[in-house]
Amino acid sequence: MRLIGHSSKKILKKAVGDRQVCYQSIMRMIQDRTVLTVVRHDGAWAVEHDGQMFGRSLDKEVAKAAANKRARQLQDEGQACRVAVNGELGFHGAS
Numbered sequence: 001m002r003l004i005g006h007s008s009k010k011i012l013k014k015a016v017g018d019r020q021v022c023y024q025s026i027m028r029m030i031q032d033r034t035v036l037t038v039v040r041h042d043g044a045w046a047v048e049h050d051g052q053m054f055g056r057s058l059d060k061e062v063a064k065a066a067a068n069k070r071a072r073q074l075q076d077e078g079q080a081c082r083v084a085v086n087g088e089l090g091f092h093g094a095s
Contacts, residue, residue: 034074034081036067060085 037048038060045063047055047070055066067083074081 032080034071034079036071036081036083038063038067038083038085040086 034049038045038055039048041048041053041056044056044058045060046053046057047063047067049070054070055063057063057066064083064085067085071081071083
């Protein structure tokens, strides 16, 4: 896990029952997020995860389905993750 947040030192106080709990402003703990990336690979589409390629297909939608299936498995195991598709929604990784 990693700690991310705003550099502000502002402290927020919230009453919880008969005690107060202090929170750093915009500060929270989040899990490291695993990224599964659908990319062009050797004339086809494949999913890259931790340096390994899998889900190779000539059809990009099939590769995306493989990525989403693996992402679901990871999420069921408690790992935060996301699927990125090279060329969609402004994502253009190194070719």
